[in-house]
Amino acid sequence: xxxxxxxxxxxxxxxxxxxxxxxxxxxxxxxxxxxxxxxxxxxxxxxxxxxxxxxxxxxxxxxxxxxxxxxxxxxxxxxxxxxxxxxxxxxxxxxxxxxxxxxxxxxxxxxxxxxxxxxxxxxxxxxxxxxxxxxxxxxxxxxxxxxxxxxxxxxxxxxxxxxxxxxxxxxxxxxxxxxxxxxxxxxxxxxxxxxxxxxxxxxxxxxxxxxxxxxxxxxxxxxxxxxxxxxxxxxxxxxxxxxxxxxxxxxxxxxxxxxxxxxxxxxxxxxxxxxxxxxxxxxxxxxxxxxxxxxxxxxxxxxxxxxxxxxxxxxxxxxxxxxxxxxxxxxxxxxxxxxxxxxxxxxxxxxxx
Amino acid sequence: xxxxxxxxxxxxxxxxxxxxxxxxxxxxxxxxxxxxxxxxxxxxxxxxxxxxxxxxxxxxxxxxxxxxxxxxxxxxxxxxxxxxxxxxxxxxxxxxxxxxxxxxxxxxxxxxxxxxxxxxxxxxxxxxxxxxxxxxxxxxxxxxxxxxxxxxxxxxxxxxxxxxxxxxxxxxxxxxxxxxxxxxxxxxxxxxxxxxxxxxxxxxxxxxxxxxxxxxxxxxxxxxxxxxxxxxxxxxxxxxxxxxxxxxxxxxxxxxxxxxxxxxxxxxxxxxxxxxxxxxxxxxxxxxxxxxxxxxxxxxxxxxxxxxxxxxxxxxxxxxxxxxxxxxxxxxxxxxxxxxxxxxxxxxxxxxx
Numbered sequence: 078x079x080x081x082x083x084x085x086x087x088x089x090x091x092x093x094x095x096x097x098x099x100x101x102x103x104x105x106x107x108x109x110x111x112x113x114x115x116x117x118x119x120x121x122x123x124x125x126x127x128x129x130x131x132x133x134x135x136x137x138x139x140x141x142x143x144x145x146x147x148x149x150x151x152x153x154x155x156x157x158x159x160x161x162x163x164x165x166x167x168x169x170x171x172x173x174x175x176x177x178x179x180x181x182x183x184x185x186x187x188x189x190x191x192x193x194x195x196x197x198x199x200x201x202x203x204x205x206x207x208x209x210x211x212x213x214x215x216x217x218x219x220x221x222x223x224x225x226x227x228x229x230x231x232x233x234x235x236x237x238x239x240x241x242x243x244x245x246x247x248x249x250x251x252x253x254x255x256x257x258x259x260x261x262x263x264x265x266x267x268x269x270x271x272x273x274x275x276x277x278x279x280x281x282x283x284x285x286x287x288x289x290x291x292x293x294x295x296x297x298x299x300x301x302x303x304x305x306x307x308x309x310x311x312x313x314x315x316x317x318x319x320x321x322x323x324x325x326x327x328x329x330x331x332x333x334x335x336x337x338x339x340x341x342x343x344x345x346x347x348x349x350x351x352x353x354x355x356x357x358x359x360x361x362x363x364x365x366x367x368x369x370x371x372x373x374x375x376x377x378x379x380x381x382x383x384x385x386x387x388x389x390x391x392x393x394x395x396x397x398x399x400x401x402x403x404x405x406x407x408x409x410x411x412x413x414x415x416x417x418x419x420x421x422x423x424x425x426x427x428x429x430x
Numbered sequence: 431x432x433x434x435x436x437x438x439x440x441x442x443x444x445x446x447x448x449x450x451x452x453x454x455x456x457x458x459x460x461x462x463x464x465x466x467x468x469x470x471x472x473x474x475x476x477x478x479x480x481x482x483x484x485x486x487x488x489x490x491x492x493x494x495x496x497x498x499x500x501x502x503x504x505x506x507x508x509x510x511x512x513x514x515x516x517x518x519x520x521x522x523x524x525x526x527x528x529x530x531x532x533x534x535x536x537x538x539x540x541x542x543x544x545x546x547x548x549x550x551x552x553x554x555x556x557x558x559x560x561x562x563x564x565x566x567x568x569x570x571x572x573x574x575x576x577x578x579x580x581x582x583x584x585x586x587x588x589x590x591x592x593x594x595x596x597x598x599x600x601x602x603x604x605x606x607x608x609x610x611x612x613x614x615x616x617x618x619x620x621x622x623x624x625x626x627x628x629x630x631x632x633x634x635x636x637x638x639x640x641x642x643x644x645x646x647x648x649x650x651x652x653x654x655x656x657x658x659x660x661x662x663x664x665x666x667x668x669x670x671x672x673x674x675x676x677x678x679x680x681x682x683x684x685x686x687x688x689x690x691x692x693x694x695x696x697x698x699x700x701x702x703x704x705x706x707x708x709x710x711x712x713x714x715x716x717x718x719x720x721x722x723x724x725x726x727x728x729x730x731x732x733x734x735x736x737x738x739x740x741x742x743x744x745x746x747x748x749x750x751x752x753x754x755x756x757x758x759x760x761x762x763x764x765x766x767x768x769x770x771x772x773x774x775x776x777x778x779x780x781x782x783x
């Protein structure tokens with residue numbers, strides 16, 4: 078897990094991507110970008126979930142111009158997603174966008190891209206070369222799909238570098254996980270530009286979240302990926318929650334509580350699913366990255382509860398609460414929830430203090 | 431992704447695990463094992479979701495004896511989960527179980543384990559050495575958690591081999607993904623016995639599914655893992671669905687339809703989330719592994735729809751349906767669903783014919 082430290086750093090409106098910076102969580106709005114209030118409202122939701130960069134579609138000039146008003150009302154950097162027409166990128170730059178995503182597969186005017194690059198260079202605005210398996214340049218036909226994605230990116234990198242531009246980020250997204258992984262592997266050998274990682278068109282959750290977790294997880298575990306976006310057919314807040322869970326599962330970032338709980342089995346003497354659902358709800362707004370274990374198992378319960386910051390090992394009618402490995406309270410089933418949350422609150426206070 | 435072909439094969443009630451066989455999906459019941467009808471009903475649900483091996487907790491003799499009746503009423507091999515007391519394993523063998531899981535961390539009687547192994551050997555019943563981070567043998571204190579899990583497994587392997595027993599499967603489960611991955615890596619270097627892979631106490635979905643997908647996905651992508659269990663604080667059918675999604679995302683197994691759909695964005699002119707939810711519902715009972723794309727995007731829509739077995743590229747008020755890369759129908763928004771499903775039905779018929 079060393080590769081990300083070797084990428085170059087790119088600054089997007091104050092957020093560093095690459096160069097060993099923490100992996101950045103991003104998402105994209107699903108509103109009509111021209112509808113400023115709907116778009117701003119959705120970005121506010123994304124911010125609340127921990128989204129650190131947000132992208133908006135720019136299908137026409139009106140959408141590009143809306144960026145000015147949207148920027149004023151939000152608190153995270155804004156990226157314009159550009160396809161087909163380079164003039165939408167020029168207008169987005171004028172509107173004050175923090176970064177651009179250009180699809181090399183469908184923006185065909187080289188002169189147009191050169192004009193965009195010149196303006197971006199003058200304003201220090203990074204450009205993501207966003208390659209998609211579903212919209213590759215038509216003249217790139219050699220090799221596997223992964224190789225073609227890489228070829229498309231390499232050619233565009235060459236073009237931008239030829240214009241003395243290096244504020245570059247790269248993505249190579251496909252639906253197929255092994256193809257996507259192979260593409261990023263190849264890319265990581267060819268370049269030090271930061272990589273934006275994701276599995277495209279992954280579908281609705283839970284299947285889409287699982288597919289994304291497998292693909293993004295494999296790459297991050299190998300140190301590939303400086304920013305991630307989970308693409309789901311769902312409200313975008315769910316994309317952000319999934320992204321954070323991926324990062325937390327690899328200990329790459331902290332973001333709120335981590336809940337350890339047993340699957341339950343024929344040994345379990347308490348309604349653990351119900352209890353865990355309640356605990357999860359209560360932990361949602363926890364600011365600190367406490368690890369909380371709720372175990373209904375005499376096999377692994379005491380062990381896991383001891384390992385957590387706060388742990389409940391529940392048995393028939395009673396349980397033991399651990400705090401940082403120390404047994405602190407014996408509790409009865411009726412008060413599992415309250416006693417556990419009381420210890421969580423103590424821990425929060427002492428962390429804050 | 432070559433390592434699994436090098437493991438030995440073990441037969442569990444007619445299901446091959448290891449030796450390059452397809453990765454097997456398993457789960458565990460959450461009912462009281464002594465309640466035969468509840469346990470059988472839950473196993474029937476698991477079978478319907480595609481569960482291929484099922485495990486039950488055996489906390490007491492009555493649970494062990496219930497195995498005989500459960501076995502008669504189910505259609506997949508049954509595994510007894512044994513902790514603390516080796517006599518529960520002996521009773522489970524007598525009751526006709528197809529395999530055992532023994533926890534080397536809490537079954538302390540070496541003579542007892544030797545008796546279990548002798549009986550298992552006589553009946554050709556495999557034993558999983560199931561190591562958990564939360565219940566390691568107390569005398570194994572050297573090294574990292576991953577190393578200690580491996581040490582516990584290696585010692586137990588040695589003991590079983592000393593008794594001339596080799597129908598062995600191994601698992602090393604922890605909540606922490608990097609620890610679990612490191613443990614299996616180390617284990618894979620030490621042994622050719624098949625590996626049962628999972629992330630333990632992963633919590634409720636969606637967080638638990640995402641954590642499991644990251645951990646299991648990383649290992650499977652490296653060719654490690656002959657059977658998987660997703661452990662979720664949820665009804666067990668959800669564990670099986672998640673396991674299949676992990677395997678499908680890596681193209682390791684086929685299991686029903688695969689749904690490709692775009693996340694939607696400010697370019698999308700149709701209610702794609704609603705449409706996708708309907709399509710997903712209708713595809714649920716599809717037997718064949720058709721890849722169906724539902725795209726609302728002019729950027730990647732036509733490309734992805736063409737790549738799928740059946741694809742809809744939807745735009746404002748109308749769309750195009752593709753079948754194996756060929757445009758077959760132009761459709762209006764009102765009939766997106768019906769026309770798409772009609773082509774899916776055609777494909778199913780031709781696959782069946």
